[in-house]
Structures are given as C-alpha cells and as structure tokens.
Amino acid sequence: MSVVLQVAIVVGYLLAALAVGLLAYRLTERTAEDYYLAGRSLGTVVLLFTTFATLLSAFTFFAGPNIAYRFGPEWILVMGLMDGVLFGLLWYVVGFKQWLLGQQHGYVTLGELLGKRFDAPRLRGGVAFVSLFWLFPYVMLQQDGAGSALAALTNGAVPYWLGAGIITGFMILYVVLAGMRGVAWTDTLQGAFMLVVVWTALLWVLYAVGGASTATAALAASNPEFLRLGGGFYAVPNFLSTAVGIAFGVTMFPQVNQRFFAGDSETVLKRSFALWPILVLLLFVPAFMLGAWGAGLGVEMPASGNILPAILAEYTPGWFAAVVVAGAMAAMMSSSDSMLLSGSSYFTRDLYRPFVADEVDERREDRLARVGVVAFALATYAMSLYNRSIEGTWSLFRIGDTAFGGFAQLALPVMLALYWDGTSREGLAAGIFGSQLFFLLTVFQPETWVGGVPLAGSALAGLLEPAFGLFASSYVGGWGANVVGMGLGLVLTVAGSLLTAGRN
Known part of the structure; x- marks a missing residue:
C-alpha cells in the first residue's frame, strides 16, 4: 500500500x-x-x-x-x-x-x-x-x-x-x-x-x-x-x-x-x-x-x-x-x-x-x-x-504518568474544599502548593532531568544533592511519591485550616 x-x-x-x-x-x-x-x-x-x-x-x-x-x-x-x-x-x-x-x-x-x-x-x-x-x-x-x-x-x-x-x-x-x-x-x-x-x-x-x-x-x-x-x-x-x-x-x-x-x-x-x-x-x-x-x-x-x-x-x-x-x-x-x-x-x-x-x-x-x-x-x-532531540528523552509513559501525578495532588484538598465547611483559604493553599512542591522535588531530580540534561556528577548536582536527597520516587514499601504527596496535601489542608479557623 x-x-x-x-x-x-x-x-x-x-x-x-x-x-x-x-x-x-x-x-x-x-x-x-x-x-x-x-x-x-x-x-x-x-x-x-x-x-x-x-x-x-x-x-x-x-x-x-x-x-x-x-x-x-x-x-x-x-x-x-x-x-x-x-x-x-x-x-x-x-x-x-x-x-x-x-x-x-x-x-x-x-x-x-x-x-x-x-x-x-x-x-x-x-x-x-x-x-x-x-x-x-x-x-x-x-x-x-x-x-x-x-x-x-x-x-x-x-x-x-x-x-x-x-x-x-x-x-x-x-x-x-x-x-x-x-x-x-x-x-x-x-x-x-x-x-x-x-x-x-x-x-x-x-x-x-x-x-x-x-x-x-x-x-x-x-x-x-x-x-x-x-x-x-x-x-x-x-x-x-x-x-x-x-x-x-x-x-x-x-x-x-x-x-x-x-x-x-x-x-x-x-x-x-x-x-x-x-x-x-x-x-x-x-x-x-x-x-x-x-x-x-x-x-x-x-x-x-x-x-x-x-x-x-x-x-x-x-x-x-x-x-x-x-x-x-x-x-x-x-x-x-x-x-x-x-x-x-x-x-x-x-x-x-x-x-x-x-x-x-x-x-x-x-x-x-x-x-x-x-x-x-x-x-x-x-x-x-x-x-525528541536530546538524550534521555522522556517516554510517553513517563510524560503521562508525571502529569497524572501532578494533577492528583490537587484532588484531596479540592474534595475537602467541596465538602468540609471548616476548610480555610490558608489551609487549602498549604495543601495544594505544599503537595505540588513535594511532587516536583521527586520528579525533577538532578541525576534524571534538569532542562533535559543529566547533571549527575556536575557541580550543580553537588549543590542540589542535599536538598533533593530528601525526596525519592518511591517510599516505604514501594509506595509512589504521587500517593505520598496526596497524603501530605490532605494533612496540610486539614492542619492549615484548623490553625487558621475563623479567619475566612
């Protein structure tokens, strides 16, 4: 054909x-x-x-x-x-x-x-x-x-x-x-x-x-x-x-x-x-x-x-x-x-x-x-x-899975905002942006991807390693960082709302 x-x-x-x-x-x-x-x-x-x-x-x-x-x-x-x-x-x-x-x-x-x-x-x-x-x-x-x-x-x-x-x-x-x-x-x-x-x-x-x-x-x-x-x-x-x-x-x-x-x-x-x-x-x-x-x-x-x-x-x-x-x-x-x-x-x-x-x-x-x-x-x-032009091109699965994980961080804070009258703007902001920061730090590790260039062994990687070393793609028992981040967002939203109760 x-x-x-x-x-x-x-x-x-x-x-x-x-x-x-x-x-x-x-x-x-x-x-x-x-x-x-x-x-x-x-x-x-x-x-x-x-x-x-x-x-x-x-x-x-x-x-x-x-x-x-x-x-x-x-x-x-x-x-x-x-x-x-x-x-x-x-x-x-x-x-x-x-x-x-x-x-x-x-x-x-x-x-x-x-x-x-x-x-x-x-x-x-x-x-x-x-x-x-x-x-x-x-x-x-x-x-x-x-x-x-x-x-x-x-x-x-x-x-x-x-x-x-x-x-x-x-x-x-x-x-x-x-x-x-x-x-x-x-x-x-x-x-x-x-x-x-x-x-x-x-x-x-x-x-x-x-x-x-x-x-x-x-x-x-x-x-x-x-x-x-x-x-x-x-x-x-x-x-x-x-x-x-x-x-x-x-x-x-x-x-x-x-x-x-x-x-x-x-x-x-x-x-x-x-x-x-x-x-x-x-x-x-x-x-x-x-x-x-x-x-x-x-x-x-x-x-x-x-x-x-x-x-x-x-x-x-x-x-x-x-x-x-x-x-x-x-x-x-x-x-x-x-x-x-x-x-x-x-x-x-x-x-x-x-x-x-x-x-x-x-x-x-x-x-x-x-x-x-x-x-x-x-x-x-x-x-x-x-x-496509750089080494270490991200696969279709990795691109999709990363985007899914990023959006998933929004879900639990938003659900609390929809159903819990005690949710405050400060608590919601803490849950959304705190979990987003956590997830970003697990995704963009210096040894895997920064601007598409592997940085392992570079001076920049050495400077970033202490901060990024606190985060990983999976945690105890093999649970993904996306789920851990969702849990963090839930905790931050509840805690932040309780601490700022009455301000909204």
Missing part, C-alpha cells in the same frame, strides 16, 4: 472531524459559557462519550499497549477495573458537587469556583497556573504520539516532526473554530468509531494467528510471568500507587474536570458515571491485550517505540492499519482539542480576568482565548521536538 494512500486515509479522517467543527462554529454563541461549556446542555450520551474520547489519548493507545507488551496484561486492571471504577466514583463525589455549584453560581473553571468560594484571587490564579503547568506536558504527549504513529505507519516516509505538526495544525483549527459544542459532537463520533476499530483490530489479529488460545499459548511459552498476577512492575504498592494517581489525576485534569460543569441535569451526571466503567473496559481490554499478545507472537518493538502499529502492520492489511492509526490520531485530537479549550478557559477566566482586565468583556476574552489556543499549541509542539 502506498504511503500517499495511507496518509490520505489519516488526513481524510481529520478533515471529516474538522467539518463537524465548522458546523458547530455556526451554532456557537460568542459567550464564555457557550464556547467553553456548550451552554451546560450536554445529554447523557454526549457527556459520556466526550469524557471518554477526551481520555482516549496517546497514553491509552500507545503507552498502554507498550506497557502490556513489556510487563504483561495486568495493565488492564490498573487502567480498566481500578481506574474505571475509581474515576466513576470520583465523577459522582467531585463532579456532581461541582455541577451543583456551577448551576447555582455560573462557574466555568475549578479555579473560579475555589477563588470565589474563598474570596481568594491569588488562590484562583495559583490553581490555574498549576493546572496549565501539568497540562503542557500532556499536550506534548499527544503530539509525540501522533508523530510517532505516522512515522511508524509510513516506515519513516512521514517524519516525526511532520506527523506531530499535522496533528498540531488540525487541533488549532478545530479548537479555534468549534468550542465545546463541536468538540463534544466529534468526541461522540470518535469514541464510537474507536471502539469499533479496536475490536475489529483484535479480531483480525486473532483470526490471522489462529485464535485467542494460540496467541495465549505463545505468550505462555515466551513470557510465562505475564500470566501470573503480581510481582515486579505489578507489585501491589506500585500497582495501587499508579491506579490511584491516575484516577485522582484524571478527576483534576482541566479538560475532564470542566465537563463536570457541562451536564444538562442531575440525571445526566448520574447515568454517565454509572456507565463509565463499562465503556472503559470495552476499550482497554482489546487495546492492551493486543500489546501483551504481540510479545508472545514475537513482534519486534519498532524504532518508533510503539508496538501497536507494528502488530497491525504484521497481521492486517496496510489500509486497515492506516484506519486504526487515523482513529488513534483522532483520539489524540479529541484529547488535545479539549486540553487546549480548557487551558484557554483557565488562562482567560483565572489569570487574565482577575489580574489584567479592567472590566469583563466577553468578546475580548473570546478573541484572547482563541489566540491563547494557538500560542499554547505551538509552544507544546516546539517542546515535543526539543524532547
């Missing part, structure tokens, strides 16, 4: 999604509530699938199968059962409360809710800054995944920088035009399409190799440890730390958290979170099993570092592999467009409006939001190229 036809299939799919965005543009009012939340009018199917498609990212379609290929299919339990159920519960506990407050007060962002609840503009701005900081690498993740996928599909005929550039260009066009209404519509179509494609891919590969029993027997012969629960990468502390970090992190992702405000009714919220675990398993089981079976079938990891395109190239026709990659890129675009839209709202509502604007001007903010989308997307694209 020619490279031109493969690329045409991918671009054709993206153009179809863009056409939906153009239709939505014609129906979108020039107000923040309509642009960012589709007028708070989303029904059950659209809210469920737009949340679903927003999370169908490069982390799911490339990092997930890669992990199953390297460590075994128990990744289904981490991402599927654990985070399908955990996030479904959090959707109700956090999302329903946010929806009620949004209906009462017209909130558009989490920072706006917290800032007005505690009469604290700096807290509002700080939450926005933290969210944008962790959103940046996750948008990079989508661009990196798109560039890698197209390079693998075309055997390098479309280089990484061009593939990443294509997805960046499309998501800029789409978000600038479409707003939440267009994003939600296409997310619904893309989510359904991706479910069909990934199950078709699974059945096709299994048919080609002689069935699930043959694929499993090959896996048992080559990697018998993959069929045993627990141990190694899936040791209980690491397993639970990853699952808890991802579930709580997802709840605080701006593009997900903002959807808590967009539901049409209480019934919509309750139906959506109840159906969530089923939808998650329907996607993750085939995607991750393909990765695990690929190890047993002897499929070699390609230079791109992503196993799914290699499995498809081995056992399915070129046109079908192109369709799957198109769907995966659409999933990345579903994540990216939502991230850019929510990031824009955090910038305009929580940074520009309280600290720069003299008065509220919806139309000026609307224009600024669209300019911000372009600037943010181009900056992440440039950084994704830089990340």
Whole structure:
C-alpha cells in the first residue's frame, strides 16, 4: 500500500472531524459559557462519550499497549477495573458537587469556583497556573504520539516532526473554530468509531494467528510471568500507587474536570458515571491485550517505540492499519482539542480576568482565548521536538504518568474544599502548593532531568544533592511519591485550616 494512500486515509479522517467543527462554529454563541461549556446542555450520551474520547489519548493507545507488551496484561486492571471504577466514583463525589455549584453560581473553571468560594484571587490564579503547568506536558504527549504513529505507519516516509505538526495544525483549527459544542459532537463520533476499530483490530489479529488460545499459548511459552498476577512492575504498592494517581489525576485534569460543569441535569451526571466503567473496559481490554499478545507472537518493538502499529502492520492489511492509526490520531485530537479549550478557559477566566482586565468583556476574552489556543499549541509542539532531540528523552509513559501525578495532588484538598465547611483559604493553599512542591522535588531530580540534561556528577548536582536527597520516587514499601504527596496535601489542608479557623 502506498504511503500517499495511507496518509490520505489519516488526513481524510481529520478533515471529516474538522467539518463537524465548522458546523458547530455556526451554532456557537460568542459567550464564555457557550464556547467553553456548550451552554451546560450536554445529554447523557454526549457527556459520556466526550469524557471518554477526551481520555482516549496517546497514553491509552500507545503507552498502554507498550506497557502490556513489556510487563504483561495486568495493565488492564490498573487502567480498566481500578481506574474505571475509581474515576466513576470520583465523577459522582467531585463532579456532581461541582455541577451543583456551577448551576447555582455560573462557574466555568475549578479555579473560579475555589477563588470565589474563598474570596481568594491569588488562590484562583495559583490553581490555574498549576493546572496549565501539568497540562503542557500532556499536550506534548499527544503530539509525540501522533508523530510517532505516522512515522511508524509510513516506515519513516512521514517524519516525526511532520506527523506531530499535522496533528498540531488540525487541533488549532478545530479548537479555534468549534468550542465545546463541536468538540463534544466529534468526541461522540470518535469514541464510537474507536471502539469499533479496536475490536475489529483484535479480531483480525486473532483470526490471522489462529485464535485467542494460540496467541495465549505463545505468550505462555515466551513470557510465562505475564500470566501470573503480581510481582515486579505489578507489585501491589506500585500497582495501587499508579491506579490511584491516575484516577485522582484524571478527576483534576482541566479538560475532564470542566465537563463536570457541562451536564444538562442531575440525571445526566448520574447515568454517565454509572456507565463509565463499562465503556472503559470495552476499550482497554482489546487495546492492551493486543500489546501483551504481540510479545508472545514475537513482534519486534519498532524504532518508533510503539508496538501497536507494528502488530497491525504484521497481521492486517496496510489500509486497515492506516484506519486504526487515523482513529488513534483522532483520539489524540479529541484529547488535545479539549486540553487546549480548557487551558484557554483557565488562562482567560483565572489569570487574565482577575489580574489584567479592567472590566469583563466577553468578546475580548473570546478573541484572547482563541489566540491563547494557538500560542499554547505551538509552544507544546516546539517542546515535543526539543524532547525528541536530546538524550534521555522522556517516554510517553513517563510524560503521562508525571502529569497524572501532578494533577492528583490537587484532588484531596479540592474534595475537602467541596465538602468540609471548616476548610480555610490558608489551609487549602498549604495543601495544594505544599503537595505540588513535594511532587516536583521527586520528579525533577538532578541525576534524571534538569532542562533535559543529566547533571549527575556536575557541580550543580553537588549543590542540589542535599536538598533533593530528601525526596525519592518511591517510599516505604514501594509506595509512589504521587500517593505520598496526596497524603501530605490532605494533612496540610486539614492542619492549615484548623490553625487558621475563623479567619475566612
């Protein structure tokens, strides 16, 4: 199959999604509530699938199968059962409360809710800054995944920088035009399409190799440890730390958290979170099993570092592999467009409006939001190229896992703020920023990453070592720093609130 036809299939799919965005543009009012939340009018199917498609990212379609290929299919339990159920519960506990407050007060962002609840503009701005900081690498993740996928599909005929550039260009066009209404519509179509494609891919590969029993027997012969629960990468502390970090992190992702405000009714919220675990398993089981079976079938990891395109190239026709990659890129675009839209709202509502604007001007903010989308997307694209050019490039898994952990630090202080009347602005600030500082010090160790350059043995590393040596990526029993940081945030919020009781 020619490279031109493969690329045409991918671009054709993206153009179809863009056409939906153009239709939505014609129906979108020039107000923040309509642009960012589709007028708070989303029904059950659209809210469920737009949340679903927003999370169908490069982390799911490339990092997930890669992990199953390297460590075994128990990744289904981490991402599927654990985070399908955990996030479904959090959707109700956090999302329903946010929806009620949004209906009462017209909130558009989490920072706006917290800032007005505690009469604290700096807290509002700080939450926005933290969210944008962790959103940046996750948008990079989508661009990196798109560039890698197209390079693998075309055997390098479309280089990484061009593939990443294509997805960046499309998501800029789409978000600038479409707003939440267009994003939600296409997310619904893309989510359904991706479910069909990934199950078709699974059945096709299994048919080609002689069935699930043959694929499993090959896996048992080559990697018998993959069929045993627990141990190694899936040791209980690491397993639970990853699952808890991802579930709580997802709840605080701006593009997900903002959807808590967009539901049409209480019934919509309750139906959506109840159906969530089923939808998650329907996607993750085939995607991750393909990765695990690929190890047993002897499929070699390609230079791109992503196993799914290699499995498809081995056992399915070129046109079908192109369709799957198109769907995966659409999933990345579903994540990216939502991230850019929510990031824009955090910038305009929580940074520009309280600290720069003299008065509220919806139309000026609307224009600024669209300019911000372009600037943010181009900056992440440039950084994704830089990340590829240096030694020690961060993997898709590490980028995603780090962003999940950063967002997870927000979760417990925010939950206390939503449910505990004794929470003070000082306590909330201590919990949020104290846990963020702790997590940053565990992530950016001098021997691993500072500006992309390993510093082990350097003079700077010697100066930093006493401070950074107090922190580690895991603690007693192997528990991850993300979970330890969450616990610290909880303690700081409670202690700070008790010490400052009566000041708010």
